[in-house]
Amino acid sequence: MTVRRSDIVVVGGSVAALRAAETVSRQAPHLSLMVVSDEVHPPHERPPLSKVGLEEPFDREALTYPAVASLREQGVTFALNTRAEGLDVANRRLLTTVGSLEYGALVAATGCEPFVPPVFAGQPDVFTLRRYEDAVGLRAAVSRPGAHVAVIGAGFIGGEFAATLAKAGRRVTVVDLADRPLGRFGDAVAREYQALHRAAGVQLRFGAAVTGLGEDGGRRFLLLDDDSRVPADVILVGVGVRPSTAWLEESGVLLDNGIVCDATLKAAERVFAAGDAVRWRNPRWGATMRIEHWTNAAEQGRVAGINAVNVFAGEDPVVCGSVPYFWSDQHGVRIQFAGYRTGTEEIVEDRNADGLLVVYRMGDLVTGVLAFERRAQFVKLRAMLRNELPWQQARTVLTSGPAPVG
Amino acid sequence: MIKVKVDFDRCDANGTCAALMPDVFRIGDDGLLEQLRTEVDPGREAELEEVIVCCPVGAIARG
Ligand SMILES: Cc1cc2nc3c(=O)[nH]c(=O)nc-3n(C[C@H](O)[C@H](O)[C@H](O)COP(=O)(O)OP(=O)(O)OC[C@H]3O[C@@H](n4cnc5c(N)ncnc54)[C@H](O)[C@@H]3O)c2cc1C
Ligand code: SF4
Numbered sequence: 160m161t162v163r164r165s166d167i168v169v170v171g172g173s174v175a176a177l178r179a180a181e182t183v184s185r186q187a188p189h190l191s192l193m194v195v196s197d198e199v200h201p202p203h204e205r206p207p208l209s210k211v212g213l214e215e216p217f218d219r220e221a222l223t224y225p226a227v228a229s230l231r232e233q234g235v236t237f238a239l240n241t242r243a244e245g246l247d248v249a250n251r252r253l254l255t256t257v258g259s260l261e262y263g264a265l266v267a268a269t270g271c272e273p274f275v276p277p278v279f280a281g282q283p284d285v286f287t288l289r290r291y292e293d294a295v296g297l298r299a300a301v302s303r304p305g306a307h308v309a310v311i312g313a314g315f316i317g318g319e320f321a322a323t324l325a326k327a328g329r330r331v332t333v334v335d336l337a338d339r340p341l342g343r344f345g346d347a348v349a350r351e352y353q354a355l356h357r358a359a360g361v362q363l364r365f366g367a368a369v370t371g372l373g374e375d376g377g378r379r380f381l382l383l384d385d386d387s388r389v390p391a392d393v394i395l396v397g398v399g400v401r402p403s404t405a406w407l408e409e410s411g412v413l414l415d416n417g418i419v420c421d422a423t424l425k426a427a428e429r430v431f432a433a434g435d436a437v438r439w440r441n442p443r444w445g446a447t448m449r450i451e452h453w454t455n456a457a458e459q460g461r462v463a464g465i466n467a468v469n470v471f472a473g474e475d476p477v478v479c480g481s482v483p484y485f486w487s488d489q490h491g492v493r494i495q496f497a498g499y500r501t502g503t504e505e506i507v508e509d510r511n512a513d514g515l516l517v518v519y520r521m522g523d524l525v526t527g528v529l530a531f532e533r534r535a536q537f538v539k540l541r542a543m544l545r546n547e548l549p550w551q552q553a554r555t556v557l558t559s560g561p562a563p564v565g
Numbered sequence: 566m567i568k569v570k571v572d573f574d575r576c577d578a579n580g581t582c583a584a585l586m587p588d589v590f591r592i593g594d595d596g597l598l599e600q601l602r603t604e605v606d607p608g609r610e611a612e613l614e615e616v617i618v619c620c621p622v623g624a625i626a627r628g
Pocket of ligand 2: 582620621
């Protein structure tokens with residue numbers, strides 16, 4: 160076991176880590192920089208894992224972020240297959256599976272990992288979808304002719320993969336405990352989402368709990384709490400993720416369903432955090448939140464990178480204020496959301512021939528917008544949401560005279 | 566001035582750039598990206614940097 164040293168150490172091997180590394184290397188090329196990731200591959204894109212068609216090429220090289228090559232050329236070290244196991248904040252040491260690493264500043268970007276309910280754990284042909292290997296295994300399993308796939312959880316990853324399966328003519332059933340999908344976005348969104356999937360031939364079972372697994376004539380099925388059965392030769396579990404923060408448990412860094420950070424993404428002395436693992440105070444909304452979406456991870460990677468450099472430059476850290484955003488592509492329809500909701504908003508529905516726009520309104524302010532297509536209008540509202548957005552202003556973007564509902 | 570290049574073959578029109586720099590990028594009524602300017606003031610380097618790292622498909626670059 161050797162002790163090595165790097166001015167800046169970034170822990171994690173995905174988008175937040177990569178964007179942090181790019182930012183450091185651009186702003187302070189003179190600092191030594193190491194990226195420590197427990198993956199065997201360099202950072203690759205995750206969004207395509209659920210979206211790329213089953214018949215399309217699925218090449219890891221093509222999914223690898225191009226920035227990896229340029230960073231390596233600039234002398235950035237990617238310590239792959241290396242897991243962070245502990246952090247000694249006082250002595251500025253990262254403990255890893257291959258020894259300790261001294262740092263001047265550290266960016267923690269270890270993201271999230273999928274959660275698997277006990278009923279599915281350790282069973283054959285049960286998959287989660289987070290890493291390239293997961294997708295390779297899942298795609299091989301569903302390539303068997305006649306395989307019937309059960310998707311557990313009607314969230315975005317499950318919904319996207321169900322759409323990918325339906326497009327390739329596979330039989331797929333989505334099962335969810337909730338009585339409607341994407342419930343936190345309201346009834347109109349739930350209806351639209353269900354209609355989209357049904358029209359494409361995806362079976363939907365809502366308000367259904369899986370009580371066990373069974374087998375009939377060599378084919379597996381899910382047993383639901385109403386005693387019905389769902390064919391499940393292959394199972395994709397998409398019920399949610401948990402922050403990967405076990406390595407910080409003894410470090411004194413505050414953890415509470417994520418790494419707790421201030422508005423500058425600072426978690427501890429000389430330690431910043433970025434991405435899906437972060438719970439931070441977002442000054443745009445005056446609220447503490449954890450966001451599990453791509454652009455948030457990229458943006459936070461950038462801010463954490465700037466602030467890690469600022470430690471050396473002796474400059475004040477910058478704050479990370481942002482409008483949370485996600486996109487999802489299902490059955491050829493782009494679904495997008497921007498904003499931050501508490502769940503108590505009034506919902507304004509605006510439908511026209513191009514799609515559905517749903518605006519979340521709290522008194523005189525708009526706090527979020529969700530769209531099925533309607534791309535030009537969505538992006539206008541998304542841009543407006545960077546500042547406090549009065550309803551009267553948002554209204555000018557909508558189709559004439561939408562009536563408030565629900 | 567800093568030159569801004571968009572690789573339209575990669576762009577998937579999610580509009581992140583248009584939300585961050587609306588005077589440079591726009592999503593048109595056809596849902597596709599339009600580039601309104603090919604150069605930005607050097608004082609906006611940080612903004613451009615943010616747009617570049619936040620484009621989900623890496624379609625934006627300095628010229
Ligand atoms: C299939 C799929 C589709 C998606 N589609 C969309 C989409 O359409 N739109 C959208 O907005 N978002 C989407 N997302 C979400 C988006 O990909 C995530 O928000 C993003 O990956 C978060 O990045 P991150 O760097 O914070 O964390 P992660 O991507 O979770 O990466 C964490 C990294 O840290 C590594 N790591 C963890 N623990 C350790 C440790 N102890 N030591 C060393 N390394 C460690 C992991 O191996 C991994 O490399 C999708 C996600 C998935 C899985
Ligand atoms: S952010 Fe990138 S992908 Fe999105 S519209 Fe702009 S250039 Fe296209």
